[in-house]
Amino acid sequence: MWSNLFKIARRKLWNAKASSFTKLFSLSVGIVSLFYIIIYIHQELDFDAFHTKKDQIFRVNTSIESQTGNLELGLSAIPVGPYLKSNAPQVSDFVRINQEYGSHAIRNGEKLFSETGNIYYADPSFFKLFDFELLSGSKEDALDGPDKIILTENTALKYFGKIDALNKVLYYDGEPFTVSGLIQNVPSNSHLQFDFLISMDSFMKSRPDADQNWSWFPMHTYLLLDDNTSIASLSDQLKKVPKYLETGDNNDHYSLSIEPLRGLHFSPPRLGELGPKTKLSNIYVLFAIGIMILLLAVSNFINLTTAQVSVQGKDISIKKTMGASKKDILRQYVVESMLLTSMATMVSIGAILISLIYFKDLMDTDFDISFLIHPVSFLLIIGTPLLLTLLGGIYPAIRFAKIPAIYLPKLEGKHSSILNTRTSLLIFQFTITSVLIICSLIIYNQLNFIQNQDLGIDTNQKVVLDFGPNSNIGNSFKALKEELGTVQGVQSVTFSSHVPGQTPNGVATKILDVNGRSNNGEINLNLVDYDFVKNYGLNIVAGRDFRDGEADNASALILNEAAVKAFGYENPDDILGASFEQWGGNGKVIGVVNDFNYLSLHDDIGLLSLKIWPQQYMKMTLQLSVGNMKETLAALEKKWTSMYPDIPYNYYFVDDNFKAQYDKDRQFSGIINLFTIISICIGVLGLIAYASFWCHRRRKEMSIRKVLGADSLRLIWNLYKGFSVPVLMGFAIAIPVSYYLGGQWLQEFAYRFDLNWYFFTIPLLILLAIVWIAVGTQTVQLVLSNPVDHLKED
């Protein structure tokens, strides 16, 4: 019996190649898409979950209230951790982490590299809170005492060519550090992303008074709580930290709060935070897309299976007269869909094995797919589509089983009811496809929009040489400027502590406000060269630019318009000459520049001040002439390595650096585009297969019309109409849905384009064109065929 059922199923699938292929393809694509979406979502939701004490770890945040606005920091002051450990009984331990600022030269013999952002200072308790596996070295001592450095496996390989590098010496900005431990590579789903871990004692060594500074916030402080029931009482305690009870000498008010480790990946961004952030809304969108693609695949399945009813009806009737019961018929169709789904599963597994590397590439991360081995997740990923399809196979099977022994095709031949199952499935498919097309168009456009937006600065042909904090270079910057200025192709050189695309430090700044009172605010500070404004093409709105020479050093301040407004000045001219206090220095405001975007267009332009301070220079921006870029860069490298053999030649372009801020958006857009194309493919394939049945079913009607004298164009139009109605209905539903979804997504940007009517009409035209082309060949074939061939039947 069963072998017979399989035989029939196999041959049937083989005979109806087009429809079987469509079902197989859409189902496999559905499974593969779901698979990827699930591992992506899992990766995101599982962020930082590998720490065994994950639910007991909390980070301390600091909020700063000042008159010019509030700041939310993911950072805290150095004494906060020790204070809480000794005063709050709920806190059993803490670890402070500081991300080293700027680029640094690290060397082992010939191997010299510039490292940025991947160097952390940490307390010895690091290993008590976090589960990073130490491969060699001792957890107790590795971070205890100055000048100790821990490397990850990959870093050890990079500098020493082998993992076994314990007790070797590594030069950090010329200072010798002992490798005190080797650590497994940091998993991609950790918000702490580092290659070097340096003992906190090394940090403190050069900053002897820092451990009593309550208004400098360099630390990411993590607390280990006894259990997470004590959060409420701890929050109370945080409000009573004595140093933060009264407002500081600069009128700022500070307050502390805690945030669970597991929530860090999704919470709204705070200043200075570590690790990538993901918006929960993106996860929802992707999940929705995954479900949609799966539903598309399943509805293809149902649609095609039921569309075959006119062909199947005869078979079922015969079998029934031969004595088949309803159960026999049901079994036949279940076996058929089982065969197809298991084939689809095998195809999907093959496709996943082949495509995994490309997906990793697209997502730019390594996936932790070990969870797939867990039987529950395995069952879910493979089981969900299979279950849905079996259901999709059972629905038509039940309908088929009801076909009586005397088959009357007329019963099935009703075209009149607009909302029968198949039409509603078609409408549903078009709705999903339209939503995806419109949304991907919106995302694409917004990304284009922000990337082509006038930033208010000139980022073209600018290359940055990033040498990191190095006061030697700062002190002799003029000589270096002249030296590099002679290189062929370099038009100008200017120094700064930050370049556009990087967040400058926020510092407390006191300025006389419009009412003549001394007012305080947190303002981002970029320490620049006197010709920075000119080189970056900024506009002086009021006052003057910096002048070369000692006079303007540290005592002249240029603000942006946003900062001027924050201090209550309507007219930028009025703030000129106002005195300021900042970072222990003081002087006068000499000029105002236009509000240029020094950060991504996700955010509004923040308050900014520019000041000359050569000792703090970390980068230089070189304006290159067009053409011969490669030679210029090579000449620069040669010159640089001869002048500074200990400082790696580390360069990047300002516009690339700026665009890198949109990497996450671009990645998201890439994923959406990919899945949009997939869903269009599934939809169109389903449509083509469905169209062939549709034409098959209506060929008699068309033949009669033709015999009675209808012309071909009319007939084609007649068939097209049948398809265009579901397209239009699906589209009508899609407009409000995508308007809402697209609007929500755009909310995330401070700068966004206006949604226009053509964002909705162009996809409609595309969709209609696709439908017409897909249906076209078949209808034309039908209309041009000899009507006699079709009238002979029945």
Add this chain to the structure above:
Amino acid sequence: MILQLKNIFKWVQQGGQRVFLLKDINLEVAEGEFISIMGPSGSGKSTLLNVIGMLDDFNEGEYNFLNESVHTLKEKHRANLYKQYIGFVFQAYHLIDELTVYENLEMPLLYKKHSGSERKAMVADMLDRFNIVGKKDLFPAQLSGGQQQLVGVARALIAKPKLILADEPTGNLNSKQGQEIMALFKELNKEGVTIIQVTHSEKNAEYGKRIIHLLDGRQLKHAG
């Protein structure tokens, strides 16, 4: 007696009116009979055959089949009855396209839950008897119309039914093929199988021992 129809009526509602498909049909069929049902298109021949085959319901009257009163039986029971005793032959052969000759013959046996070895023996027997052993692995599309109908008859016979119902079995065949099928029926009848056939052709009707004429759903008495 194998079956008995008493005052059978069948109608459909059309525009608030009853349109009769069968009107007061009375028929007794004894075992071993060969009956031809004749009549013009739309006279109710096929409907009558379907009612006899229990594939179709009727609205009024009594139908006894081998001492079971069909009109009182539940559908499932009725299906079991025709599965066991009735074989069908169709004008359009109605073989399953996806199955070979061998598998088509085997199909009714599957639904009757015969064991594998039994099926093998029965199919082999049938192939032998109809001289189509050489065609057992071909698909219907690879056979001529006459050969397909031969398979159709073989399939109807394979479960050893008491009654064969044939709806214009030669309708799609040329005259030579038609004659062969009719000769086959005659032979089967001699072997004791009861046959009821619907036909248009006077010549084929003559193969039957009794001819029933229908007109507009009514039995023409004079001919019975």
